[in-house]
Amino acid sequence: MNTIHLAPRGHIAKPGGKSRASWQQRLLSVMLVAGFATLSVVTGSEAIAAPAGKIPRLANGKPDFSGIWQTTSAADYDLEPHSARRDGGQPVPTGPGVVEGGEIPYLPKALEQKKKNFAERESADPRNRCYTLSVPRSVYYPEPFQIFQRARDLTIHHQFGHSVRTVHTNNTEHPADPNDWWLGDSRGKWEGDTLVVDVKHFNDQTWLDRAGNFHSDALHVVERWKYLDPNTIEYKATIEDKNVFSRPWELSVILHRHREKNFQLVENYCYTLDYDKYYPVPVEQ
Amino acid sequence: MKKTVNFRSLRIPALLSALFIAAPVVASAAEEPLPKFQREKTVFKVEEGKWKGQRLADGQPDVQGAWSNTIGNHSNLTQSPTYVERNRREGEAPAREVVRPPSRISDPADGQVPFQPWARAKAEEFAKHLLDPVKPEYIEPLARCAPAGPSKSFMWHGFDIRQYKDYVVFLFDSGTRVIHLDNKPQLHQKVKLWNGDSRGHWEGNTLVVNVGNSNGKGRFGRSGEFFSENAKITERYVFDSDQQKFLYHATYDDPTVFTRPFTVTIPVRRVEKFAHDNWNNILFPAKHAGKEKILERYEQICTENNGGHGNGGVR
Numbered sequence: 001m002n003t004i005h006l007a008p009r010g011h012i013a014k015p016g017g018k019s020r021a022s023w024q025q026r027l028l029s030v031m032l033v034a035g036f037a038t039l040s041v042v043t044g045s046e047a048i049a050a051p052a053g054k055i056p057r058l059a060n061g062k063p064d065f066s067g068i069w070q071t072t073s074a075a076d077y078d079l080e081p082h083s084a085r086r087d088g089g090q091p092v093p094t095g096p097g098v099v100e101g102g103e104i105p106y107l108p109k110a111l112e113q114k115k116k117n118f119a120e121r122e123s124a125d126p127r128n129r130c131y132t133l134s135v136p137r138s139v140y141y142p143e144p145f146q147i148f149q150r151a152r153d154l155t156i157h158h159q160f161g162h163s164v165r166t167v168h169t170n171n172t173e174h175p176a177d178p179n180d181w182w183l184g185d186s187r188g189k190w191e192g193d194t195l196v197v198d199v200k201h202f203n204d205q206t207w208l209d210r211a212g213n214f215h216s217d218a219l220h221v222v223e224r225w226k227y228l229d230p231n232t233i234e235y236k237a238t239i240e241d242k243n244v245f246s247r248p249w250e251l252s253v254i255l256h257r258h259r260e261k262n263f264q265l266v267e268n269y270c271y272t273l274d275y276d277k278y279y280p281v282p283v284e285q
Numbered sequence: 286m287k288k289t290v291n292f293r294s295l296r297i298p299a300l301l302s303a304l305f306i307a308a309p310v311v312a313s314a315a316e317e318p319l320p321k322f323q324r325e326k327t328v329f330k331v332e333e334g335k336w337k338g339q340r341l342a343d344g345q346p347d348v349q350g351a352w353s354n355t356i357g358n359h360s361n362l363t364q365s366p367t368y369v370e371r372n373r374r375e376g377e378a379p380a381r382e383v384v385r386p387p388s389r390i391s392d393p394a395d396g397q398v399p400f401q402p403w404a405r406a407k408a409e410e411f412a413k414h415l416l417d418p419v420k421p422e423y424i425e426p427l428a429r430c431a432p433a434g435p436s437k438s439f440m441w442h443g444f445d446i447r448q449y450k451d452y453v454v455f456l457f458d459s460g461t462r463v464i465h466l467d468n469k470p471q472l473h474q475k476v477k478l479w480n481g482d483s484r485g486h487w488e489g490n491t492l493v494v495n496v497g498n499s500n501g502k503g504r505f506g507r508s509g510e511f512f513s514e515n516a517k518i519t520e521r522y523v524f525d526s527d528q529q530k531f532l533y534h535a536t537y538d539d540p541t542v543f544t545r546p547f548t549v550t551i552p553v554r555r556v557e558k559f560a561h562d563n564w565n566n567i568l569f570p571a572k573h574a575g576k577e578k579i580l581e582r583y584e585q586i587c588t589e590n591n592g593g594h595g596n597g598g599v600r
Contacts, residue, residue: 059342066449132586146463148447148449148452148454149449150447150449155447155454155456157454157461157463161586162432162460162461163586164456164461165584166581166582168571168581170571170573170579171573171574171575172571172572172573172579172581173571173572173573173574174572175569175571175572175583176572178583179583181583181584181586182584182586183584183586185584262469262470264463264465264469264472265463266472266476266478266482267432267460267478267479267480269431269432269460269479271430272426272429272430272431272479275421275424275426275429276502278420278421278422278424279422279426279502279503
C-alpha cells in the first residue's frame with residue numbers, strides 16, 4: 001500500500017547480458033531480406049496489410065510514423081459489440097466492437113466490477129475527470145495525436161490532456177522498479193516494418209473505454225504498429241492483466257493520417273476548465 | 286492497490302524537508318560520482334551569431350537533450366526583498382540566509398516589471414495570499430497542474446528539447462510545447478492556450494519564436510507577476526555552439542498590463558553531466574545490455590494532482 005519510490009532502484013545495466021529479442025530481430029531481418037511479402041502471406045491475418053505505395057522511412061530505414069493520427073472507429077464508446085443506447089443524455093451509436101472474438105474474457109469477480117462501472121459510467125469514467133488516458137485507450141480516443149520520431153524513440157503527443165509518451169526504440173529495457181505511470185513504460189522493437197511495443201508499469205486509475213472496461217496496475221500491453229499504406233496505420237494491442245482477465249485478448253483499430261491543410265494539434269487541458277474562471281485577465285480596471 | 290504518486294507531488298515536499306537530503310543520487314556503482322548542478326549568481330553571456338556546432342540532418346543546430354535554468358527558480362521573477370520570508374513555512378527553523386538570484390528582468394535595467402499601477406497591485410495581492418489562499422484565484426494555476434506557460438516553464442524543473450524536421454519540441458515538467466518551423470499560419474485569435482501557439486525559425490545560433498494565442502491565465506512566478514491574453518511574446522533562444530548553454534530571452538509587449546515592453550532573460554545549461562537531483566536534472570539511467578550510458582526522462586503527469594498547492598508546496 002502507498003508504495004512511494006523517490007527514485008527507482010536497480011538501474012545498473014547488466015554488461016554482457018543477452019537479449020532474447022535480439023536474435024529474433026536478427027532472424028526477422030533475414031526474413032525481411034527474403035521478402036516481406038512472403039512473410040505477410042505466411043502470417044495469414046496480415047494479408048490485408050500488403051503495403052500500397054511507399055511508406056515514409058527514417059534515415060535508418062525504419063518506418064517513419066511521424067504525423068498526426070486519429071481513429072475513426074467507435075472503439076472508445078465500447079470496445080465490445082453493442083447496440084445503440086444512451087449514455088446519460090448522449091446517444092451512443094451501435095458498434096460492431098474491436099475485440100477479437102467479440103467479448104473481453106473477464107474473470108468472474110472482475111466482470112462484476114465491469115458491470116458496476118458500466119452502471120456508473122457517466123460519473124465514474126476517469127476521462128470525465130480529465131485524467132490522462134492509459135494505453136491503449138489514448139490511441140483510439142477520438143482526438144488526434146502527433147507522433148514525432150527519431151531513431152532512438154517515438155514521442156507520442158496526445159491532444160487530450162496534452163499528455164506525452166515516449167516509446168524507446170534504442171534497445172533499452174523497462175526500468176526495474178518504477179512508480180505506476182498513467183501511460184506506462186514503453187519499449188519498442190522492430191519486427192520487420194512492424195513496431196512492437198511492450199508497455200507495462202501502469203497505474204489502476206484509468207479505464208479502457210466509456211463502457212467501464214477496466215484494468216488493474218498489472219496491465220501489460222503489447223502494441224503492434226504497422227503501415228497499411230502511407231496514410232493508414234493498423235494498430236493492434238494484446239491486453240494481459242492477470243487480476244482482471246482470464247487470458248490475454250486482442251483489439252485492433254485503424255489510424256488515419258490527418259491531411260487537412262494547416263492541421264495541427266492544439267492544447268486540451270480539460271482538467272483546467274473548472275478553475276479557468278478564477279484566473280480572469282484583468283484587462284479593464 | 287498502489288497509490289499513484291507522480292514525481293511532481295514528491296518533489297515539492299521533498300524540497301521542504303529532510304527527505305530531500307535523503308533522496309538517492311541515481312548513478313551506477315561503476316560510474317564516477319557526478320557533480321552536483323550548481324546554481325549561478327550571475328547571468329552568463331551568449332551572443333547572437335553564427336552556429337558553429339553540430340547540425341542535424343535537416344540543417345538545424347543540434348540542441349537536443351536535457352536542460353535546466355541555472356539561476357533562481359519559479360519562486361520569484363525579480364529580486365524580491367520579501368520573498369524568502371513569505372516562503373518560510375510556519376513552524377520551520379528561522380529563515381536561512383539565502384543568496385537571492387538577480388532579477389530575470391534584463392530590460393528595463395532596474396530589473397522591475399514595468400507594471401501599470403493597477404496591475405502591480407494585483408500581482409502584489411496574489412503574492413501576499415500565496416500561503417493564505419482565501420480565494421480560489423490565490424491558488425497558483427501551476428499548483429493545480431496547469432501548464433506553466435512561457436516563461437515560467439524555463440524557471441521550473443529541468444526539461445527536454447527534441448528536434449524534428451519542421452519542429453522543435455519542449456517537454457516540460459508541466460506541459461509540452463511544439464514550436465512550428467513549418468510556416469503554418471498562427472491559430473485564429475479566438476483560440477487561447479496556456480502555452481500559447483508558437484511559430485519559430487532559426488537565425489544562426491538563435492531560435493526565434495513568436496508566441497500568440499496565450500490565455501493569460503498563468504503567472505511568471507509565485508511572486509505573482511502576470512500578463513494578459515493580449516501579450517505579444519517574442520522569444521529568442523541564443524545557443525552557444527559548445528551545446529552546453531543557452532540564453533532564453535522573452536520580450537512581452539502588452540499595453541493592457543505594462544507601461545512598456547520588457548524582457549525576461551534566463552540562463553540555461555545542459556544537465557546530462559550533472560547528478561540527478563529531481564529538480565534540475567530529472568533524467569534516469571536506462572537499463573540496457575550495453576555499456577553506453579543512456580539517460581532518459583520518465584513520465585511527468587500532474588492531472589491527478591488537482592488540488593491545493595502541489596500536495597504540500599503551500600498549505
